[in-house]
Structures are given as C-alpha cells and as structure tokens.
Amino acid sequence: MEQASIEMTKVTKRFGRVRALDGVTVSAGPGVTGLLGPNGAGKTTLMRMVATVLAPDEGIVRLLGRDPARAGERVEIRRRLGYMPQEPGLYQRFTAFEFVDYVAILKEMTDRRARHDAVRRALDAVGLTDVAHRKVKALSGGMRRRLALAQALLGDADLLLLDEPTAGLDPEQRLRFREVVSQLPHRPAVLLSTHQTEDITAMCERVFVLAGGRVRFDGSPEALAETARGSVWVDQDRDGGALLSWRMGDGRYRHIGDPPAGAAMAVPTVDDAYLLMVGDAREAREAAA
Amino acid sequence: MSWHVHEDTIDAYVGGRIDEASAFSLEAHLLACASCRDAISTRVDVGDQERIWHGIREQTDRPAVRTAEWALIKIGVPAHTARLLVATPSLRSSWLLGVAGCLAFAVIASRAIGQARTPFLVLAPLVPLIGVAVAFGRPVDPAWEIGLASPTGGFRLMLLRATGVLVTSASLAGAAALGLPRPGWSAAAWLLPSLAVTVLTLVVSSTVVSVTSAASGVGIGWVVGVTVVERLSSAPLAAFGPVAQIAFAILAATSAIVLVGRRDAFERPTQV
Numbered sequence: 049m050e051q052a053s054i055e056m057t058k059v060t061k062r063f064g065r066v067r068a069l070d071g072v073t074v075s076a077g078p079g080v081t082g083l084l085g086p087n088g089a090g091k092t093t094l095m096r097m098v099a100t101v102l103a104p105d106e107g108i109v110r111l112l113g114r115d116p117a118r119a120g121e122r123v124e125i126r127r128r129l130g131y132m133p134q135e136p137g138l139y140q141r142f143t144a145f146e147f148v149d150y151v152a153i154l155k156e157m158t159d160r161r162a163r164h165d166a167v168r169r170a171l172d173a174v175g176l177t178d179v180a181h182r183k184v185k186a187l188s189g190g191m192r193r194r195l196a197l198a199q200a201l202l203g204d205a206d207l208l209l210l211d212e213p214t215a216g217l218d219p220e221q222r223l224r225f226r227e228v229v230s231q232l233p234h235r236p237a238v239l240l241s242t243h244q245t246e247d248i249t250a251m252c253e254r255v256f257v258l259a260g261g262r263v264r265f266d267g268s269p270e271a272l273a274e275t276a277r278g279s280v281w282v283d284q285d286r287d288g289g290a291l292l293s294w295r296m297g298d299g300r301y302r303h304i305g306d307p308p309a310g311a312a313m314a315v316p317t318v319d320d321a322y323l324l325m326v327g328d329a330r331e332a333r334e335a336a337a
Numbered sequence: 338m339s340w341h342v343h344e345d346t347i348d349a350y351v352g353g354r355i356d357e358a359s360a361f362s363l364e365a366h367l368l369a370c371a372s373c374r375d376a377i378s379t380r381v382d383v384g385d386q387e388r389i390w391h392g393i394r395e396q397t398d399r400p401a402v403r404t405a406e407w408a409l410i411k412i413g414v415p416a417h418t419a420r421l422l423v424a425t426p427s428l429r430s431s432w433l434l435g436v437a438g439c440l441a442f443a444v445i446a447s448r449a450i451g452q453a454r455t456p457f458l459v460l461a462p463l464v465p466l467i468g469v470a471v472a473f474g475r476p477v478d479p480a481w482e483i484g485l486a487s488p489t490g491g492f493r494l495m496l497l498r499a500t501g502v503l504v505t506s507a508s509l510a511g512a513a514a515l516g517l518p519r520p521g522w523s524a525a526a527w528l529l530p531s532l533a534v535t536v537l538t539l540v541v542s543s544t545v546v547s548v549t550s551a552a553s554g555v556g557i558g559w560v561v562g563v564t565v566v567e568r569l570s571s572a573p574l575a576a577f578g579p580v581a582q583i584a585f586a587i588l589a590a591t592s593a594i595v596l597v598g599r600r601d602a603f604e605r606p607t608q609v
Contacts, residue, residue, distance in 0.1 A: 099486045103605040122604065123488045131486040137479025139424060146400040150424060151480070153417045154487035154494070160416065164398055180398065199483060 051113060052077050053207050053237030054098055059107030061093050068093040069104070070261035076237055080229060082252035082269070083241040086326050090261040091241045092134050095211045098239060099131045112207055127156065130205030134212050134241075136196035140185040144176055144195050147184055151199040170198040173228050189216045197225070201232075208238045214247055226251055245319045248272075255318075257325055264325050269318050276316035276324050281307045291327045342366060342373045351380045404430050409501075421494065422501045424480075425472045432471075436464055436506060440513035448518050457517060458577055459563050461527035463556055465506035465535045470552030472498040474542075491604035495539070503535055526577035529585040534559050536592035543602035 052075040061069040068090045085091045096102040097109060100116045112128055114121035139147055148167045157163040171180050174194040179187060187195065193216050200208060210229075214222045222244075229238060229251060240252065248255050249269050257265035257272065265272055282300050286293050291305030302314065304324050342350075342363055349355040350363055367374050400420070402410070405428055409419035422428050443460040471477045473495045484490040489497075507528065514524040534555050541551035566576040575581065 096482075099482075101482060101485045101605060116605075119601065119604070126486060126488040126490070129486060131483065133482045133486075136483060137481065139480060142424075143400070145398055147480075149400055150420060151483060151487065153420055154484055154489045156488050158415075158417050161395065163417075164395060168394065168398065196483075 052110075053112055054081075054239065055108075055110040056094075056097070056104075057108040059097065059104045059109060061090075061097065061102070061104050067261045069097075072107070072258075072261070072263055074256055074263055074266060076239065076254065076256075078235045078237050079253040080238040080240055080251045082248040082255040083239060083258060084243075084245065084248055084255055084322055085258035086243075089258040091258055092211060093261075094258065095134070095209055095239065095241050098207070099129065099133075099209050100125055125207070128206040130200035130202065130208040130236075132196045132200040132210045132213055136192075136199075138184045138192060138195060140183070142184055143181050144171065144184060144187065144191075144198075145180040147195060148199050148202065152202050155203050157203065166202055170201045173201055174198045175224060190218060190221050193217055194221065194225075197228070201228070204233060204236075206234075206236050208232070208236050209241075210238065211241045212243070213240065214242060214244055222247070245317075245322055249318050257322065259326055265321075272321045273316050273318045274321070276304065276321035278313065279307065279324055280304055280314045280316045280320045281311035282314050283312065292323055341370065342376070344376075347373075347377050347380060351377065405433065418497070421489070421497060424478075425498045425501060426477050428468075428472070428498075428501055428505060432468070433505065433509070436468070437509055437513070440464065440509055441516075444513050444516040448516075455567065455574070457514070458523070458527050458530075458574070459560060461510040461514075462531040462534050462559060464510060465503045465531050466538055466552050466556050466559075468502035468506050469499050469535055469538055470549045472502050474548045476547070476549060485604075492600040495603050499535065499539060503532070507531060523574055523577060526574065526582065529582050529589065530559070530577070533585040533589040533592065536589050536596060540592045540595050540599065543596065543599040 054074070054076045056072055056074050059069055059072045060067065070090075072090070072094065083091050083094065093102065097104060098111060100111065100122050103117065109116055111125045114125050116122045116125055139150065142150065145167060148170055149163065152163045152167055157166060168177070168180075171177050174197050176191060176194055176198060179191060184192065184195065193213070197210070197213055200210065208229075214225055217225060226247070229240075232238070240247065242248065252269055254267065255265070255269050255272055256263055265275065281287075281303050282296070283303065284300055286295075286301045287303050287308065289305065289308065290303035293301050293303040296302050302320075303311075304320055304327070307313065346355070346359070346363065350360060355363070367377065403423055406419045406423040409422060410416055414422070426432060439460065440457075443457040446456045473481070475481045478484065484494055487494075510527060510531070511525075514527070517524050538548070538551045538555045541555060542548035544551075546554070563576040566581075567574075570576075572578065
C-alpha cells in the first residue's frame with residue numbers, strides 16, 4: 049500500500065469566531081486528488097496548511113511522512129513541495145524567466161546552469177518559452193496564471209498543490225493544463241483545488257468535497273456522481289419543488305432534489321452530485337442560523 | 338544556387354580548421370543554400386550542437402543584473418543571494434537614493450541649526466527600521482506566500498533581507514556621519530540604537546502585529562524616548578552616552594535571543 053502523502057486528522061482552524069476547518073480528517077497519496085467546494089468552504093485554508101504556511105489550531109498534519117510543526121522536517125517538506133497559491137503574487141518588474149529563476153533560488157537551486165535548465169523546462173511545460181523575456185506586467189492574465197504554475201512545477205515536486213489553477217484560463221489553456229499535470233514524471237501527489245467540476249471529472253482519481261469547513265465527501269468522482277442517483281430528473285416543464293433546476297439546450301428542464309412520483313430519472317453527473325451536496329449544506333447552514 | 342561548398346571545405350569548417358575569411362564566406366552562402374546546410378548538418382556532432390545551443394541559450398536567458406545586485410556581487414555576495422536581496426523593495430536603487438537624500442538632509446540640518454549631531458543621531462536608527470518594515474511580509478512582497486512555502490522562505494528569507502537592509506543602511510549612515518561637524522565618537526553613536534530598534538521591531542512583528550505596525554510603534558517610541566531623555570538630562574547627548582549604549586547593546590542581544598526563539602512565527606503565521 050502506498051504511503052499517504054497528505055494525512056490530516058481531526059484538524060480544526062479558526063479565524064476569530066469562524067471555523068474555517070472543523071475536524072477535517074483526510075488522507076491522499078500519489079495521483080491527482082480534487083478539492084471541491086463553494087467559496088468559504090475552507091479549501092484555501094486546507095491548501096495553505098498542506099503548503100506548511102499555516103498551522104492548525106487542533107489536530108495532526110503529516111506531509112510526506114513528516115511533521116510540519118518541526119522546523120527541520122518542515123524544511124524537508126518544503127524542498128519537495130510545489131505550490132501555486134490562489135492569488136500568486138508575481139514581481140511585475142521581473143521577466144517571466146527572472147521570476148521563475150527567483151523561485152528556483154528560493155528552492156535552493158544554487159548552480160546557475162542547472163537552475164536555468166530547470167527554469168526553461170518549467171516555462172516550456174506551460175507554453176511560455178516564447179514570452180520568457182517579457183516583463184510580468186506585460187503578460188496577459190492567462191499567461192500569469194501559467195507562470196504561477198511554472199514556478200510550482202520547478203524541481204519535480206513530490207507534493208504539488210494547485211489552488212484554482214484553471215481560473216481565468218481559456219478552454220485551450222485548460223486542456224493544456226490537464227496535459228501538463230497528467231504528464232508529470234514520477235507520479236507526485238497533486239492536490240487540486242477548484243470550482244470546475246469538469247477538471248475533477250477529467251483529471252482526478254479521488255475527490256474531497258468541502259463545505260462549511262467539513263468534509264462532505266471523500267471518494268472517486270464516479271462515486272461522487274453516484275450519490276446523486278435517484279435525485280436527478282428531466283421534464284418538459286420546470287418543477288417548482290426541485291432544489292435546483294435549469295433549462296437545457298434541448299428545451300427540457302433538468303432538476304435536482306426529491307423527484308416527484310413517475311419522474312424520468314437521468315444519469316447523474318459530478319456536477320449534479322456537487323450541487324446537491326452543496327445545496328444541502330447551504331440549507332443546513334441556513335436552518336442552523 | 339548554382340554552386341555548392343566542396344566537401345573538403347565543409348570538413349575543414351566543421352573541424353574548425355578554416356580561416357576566418359573563408360568561414361564568413363561559407364556562412365553567407367549557407368544562409369541561401371538549403372542543400373549545403375543539409376550537407377553540413379550531417380557532419381556536425383550532435384553533442385557539439387547541443388553544447389553550442391545551450392551556451393547561446395545561457396547567454397540570452399541570463400537575467401539582467403541590476404545596479405544594486407551588481408554592487409552586492411562586487412563586494413562578495415553570492416549571485417543567487419544577491420538576487421534574493423534585490424527583490425526586496427528597500428534594497429532597490431530608488432529606495433537607497435531616497436535614504437541617502439534623507440541622511441544628507443539630516444547632516445545639513447545638524448550643521449545648520451548648530452545642534453551638533455542630534456537630528457542625525459535621531460534619524461539614523463529610523464533608516465534601517467523603515468527599511469525592514471518594507472523588506473518582507475504580505476503587504477510589500479507580492480510573492481510572499483510562494484516564498485513562505487519554499488525551503489528558504491519564512492525566517493531565513495526574513496533574516497537575509499533584514500540583514501541586507503541593516504548593513505546597507507548602516508553603510509549609508511556611516512558615510513553620511515563623516516559629514517557631521519566635529520566628528521568624534523558620538524558620530525557613530527547611532528549604530529547600537531539602530532541594531533537594537535531594528536531587532537526589537539522584528540520581535541514585535543513576530544506577534545499578532547504586522548511588521549509595518551511594529552516599525553511604526555518602535556519608531557515613535559524611539560523618537561519620544563530620545564526627546565524625553567535629552568530634555569530631562571543636563572548632559573548633552575545623554576540618550577547616546579556610554580550608559581545608554583550599554584542599554585542598547587543589552588536590548589539588541591536580548592531581542593536577538595527572543596527572535597530566534599520565535600522563529601516559528603515567521604514560518605507559519607497564525608493568519609496568512
């Protein structure tokens with residue numbers, strides 16, 4: 049059995065009176081694991097904790113078999129970590145090459161030639177070779193996103209954390225991103241936080257759904273979709289009793305919720321299951337309030 | 338193209354046994370003749386080609402060395418460390434020029450108002466203090482979170498940048514002190530206070546207070562403290578005398594010990 053790269057046990061994190069994470073227990077090994085959840089679900093808090101930049105208030109975190117609370121072990125984790133934050137700040141006056149080179153120095157790559165080779169490989173992987181010497185401030189939003197991804201790919205990390213990596217990318221760039229992640233050598237543990245259920249379906253072997261700081265689901269994308277079986281139906285007319293409904297391209301309505309008797313059930317998707325799960329969580333939160 | 342390069346000439350070119358004028362002529366021909374390019378490409382060692390291309394890429398990709406970075410490398414700072422330092426806002430040339438201007442103003446003020454060196458001695462410790470306030474942390478470093486998650490990030494990067502700021506500021510203040518009237522021992526009396534207030538600022542910033550707020554608080558405390566001591570004491574420069582210097586040395590040493598003990602606060606802040 050493969051050792052878990054990420055292990056979190058009963059982890060809690062509070063910001064003032066808000067519990068961003070509330071007794072979260074998850075583990076993930078090599079391969080792509082998706083982290084799905086609405087805004088404020090605690091995804092970024094969890095990512096930052098795995099990135100070793102945020103400490104839990106309670107609970108145990110083990111990363112790559114090491115304890116990030118210990119200074120020496122934390123440095124060892126960081127040596128094997130690639131991190132693309134949700135809002136990756138970039139030095140505007142640096143060129144794309146200079147910025148990735150700067151991060152490579154932070155990653156202790158002191159040999160100039162070897163470092164520059166690594167920078168070129170990272171920029172090439174995300175398709176930025178042609179603009180390597182353009183200033184960051186002159187890059188488009190999508191290019192900056194890819195630049196942030198390039199710095200995370202440096203050094204063949206064993207633990208790769210990507211927080212909303214496909215936000216702001218056009219469809220072609222998103223496909224290119226999937227290609228890059230699927231071709232990573234030595235199968236690292238990739239934790240991918242996203243709002244895009246298509247990315248989960250297309251890339252992830254496993255998915256955690258986080259809502260209100262708690263893990264609502266832990267399993268494969270197929271198993272996630274299955275949770276909505278019996279709760280998705282289509283009809284010619286809108287059903288006011290549905291939790292959610294929308295008009296499809298063929299003019300019919302797709303509904304999620306408790307189906308009426310005799311409804312024409314549909315094969316559920318990850319999207320359906322996620323909406324149902326998050327909708328339930330929202331209702332529960334509203335009821336509690 | 339009606340003619341092609343003879344095979345012997347190609348072999349001589351590839352082997353580096355051709356004179357410069359003939360090489361230029363051949364290269365001009367190659368630009369227009371695909372057939373000769375093909376012929377030459379089959380004879381060139383792939384390893385050599387790769388080495389040449391690698392060398393060209395290294396030359397074209399090499400990041401531009403900025404003025405401050407060049408100066409750091411010249412005084413023996415390793416190139417990769419110099420690069421980490423010049424990303425610091427308070428080590429940019431524009432900032433350093435501003436600091437030099439402020440210190441020059443303080444020297445001129447000291448000479449003009451006949452207060453010997455008090456304005457300068459009060460200002461000099463504030464220079465590294467303000468420099469450190471804008472050297473690291475989320476408000477001033479856009480790539481702060483990426484840096485924090487790296488093995489060099491957090492405490493090591495903060496210490497590196499704070500040291501860079503302190504040394505640079507002290508060098509500028511030292512140079513400016515030479516312009517003071519009647520330079521004597523007291524022209525260097527700002528040095529220990531500079532160290533003490535800077536390290537104290539770092540300690541305060543390891544709590545829930547941001548580094549900018551910590552620098553503001555310590556800076557105001559410094560100015561108020563010096564003013565009160567100077568007003569209450571009959572001896573000139575009492576706030577910078579031998580007893581005060583010992584107190585600053587103790588404060589600096591104590592703060593340094595506390596800072597090392599609180600290093601975790603720079604590695605994993607309670608809020609990001």
